[in-house]
Amino acid sequence: MGDTKMRIGLALAATLGLWLTSGDVVHAADCGSADEISITELNWPSGAFFANLHQIVLSKGYGCNATLTPGDTASSTASMAARGKPDINPELWVDNVKDFWAKVTAEKKVYAAGHPVIEGGIEGFFIPKYVAEAHPDLKSITDLAKFKDLFPDPADPSKGVLYTCQPGWSCEVLIANMAKAFKLDSTFNLFSPGSSAALDATIVKAYQRKEPIVTYYWAPTPLLGKYPMVRLEMPPYVEGTCNNDKNCTSPKPSDFPPGKIVTAVSTAAKDKAPGPAKYLAAFTIKNQVVSQMLAWADDNKATPADTAKQFLKTHEEIWTKWVPADVAARVKAGL
Incomplete structure (x- = not known):
């Protein structure tokens, strides 16, 4: 009887171990890579908020080794151009870095995964x-x-x-x-x-x-x-004016340039982590919702991580559309 109980116990333990191992494998496979996926935590409120959202979703939902790297536009773009790291810049204002963007996209080092703000800046x-x-x-x-x-x-x-x-x-x-x-x-x-x-x-x-x-x-x-x-309403934006030049002698009535904002991602990260790449492509939030979340953070003296968690808890109707149901379930459990 003792041997029988022992054999049953060993069998159950083996089965449980196999289940846990296979679960871990499946979880890691959702990310596609065990390599670090680095995200620039930008030094302004919306950029830091987006970075922490990505870190939570990628780590809790996809099982990625997702890390945050403090930075700004200049340091992030320089590093992405030279080393292909960080892997993700969550809020890149393309018109502010035209030369960088033209270079890295032509070299296929970096691509625009999506638009984090629906209306742009x-x-x-x-x-x-x-x-x-x-x-x-x-x-x-x-x-x-x-x-x-x-x-x-x-x-x-x-x-x-x-x-x-x-x-x-x-x-x-x-x-x-x-x-x-x-x-x-x-x-x-x-x-x-x-x-x-x-x-x-x-x-x-x-x-x-x-x-x-x-x-x-x-x-x-x-x-x-x-x-x-x-x-206040403005006339349409006119391309090619000298309005940005301090020596401009004939400025033209024109709106502000369109604020094109992208989620900039290294092509290496896309290739090794296709699941997260699909999430980053789907990630987009209305401007007013972002502003409301930043206002909540300001009122509550909340960190960017706290703000990201608050968004995930209160806006499931938005973010669950970005990811498969099993990923969403893991994110919720992780909160």
Whole structure:
């Protein structure tokens, strides 16, 4: 009887061991590779949020050895071009790195797996929603000159004030040329608060006091997730203007360049991890949802990892469409 029990116990143990081993193999095979898959954790809110989402889904859902590498656009693109690492840049603004993108895509080192933000990046001139509701005739950039007295410049009350981006950003030159192109330079002064944090503080102060303000801003961002703002309509974007050139003598009325954002992935990672590559191709979120998640993070002093987990817990209707059902189940269990 003892021998029989022992044989049964050994058989069960062997079966359990086989089941666990085969389960582990299947889990690893979902990734396609045991090699490290490195993800740039970019140093701005949306880029860090996307990076942590990928790390959780790839590690918990696909069983990948997915790691985060701190970085920014310059360091990430330089490393991808030279070494093919990191494997994933979760939020690459292509127009900011045209030379890099042309080179690595021509060499087939890197490709655009997908578009993390459905509408792309958004830049523009914004007014608070309460201003738009109180002044329904103020709809576009071409209407703005008629409303200069609504936005008086404290330093020069004869003109309105249009808040711009921080000095040194590419938008600084672009906005200066836009002001000339739309003939706003005769009715508005341009003013930069000096930093993105100071610009945020200026907008929040105006919002809390329900004061009129017109300002440059961009999305996805925490601020637009918290404070409803309306983008002034612009004419279509015109290709080939000199609006980005500080020496431009004939700027043209034009919208901001389209904010093309891609999930940049090394072709080596795609080849060795086809399952995760399909997920990265499917990954895309509406701009407003991203801004709302970043606003939640700001309100709760949450880390990018916390924000990613919160998104996965509260937006299953979005992310479960990116992955097979078994991968989704493992992600949920991992949370």
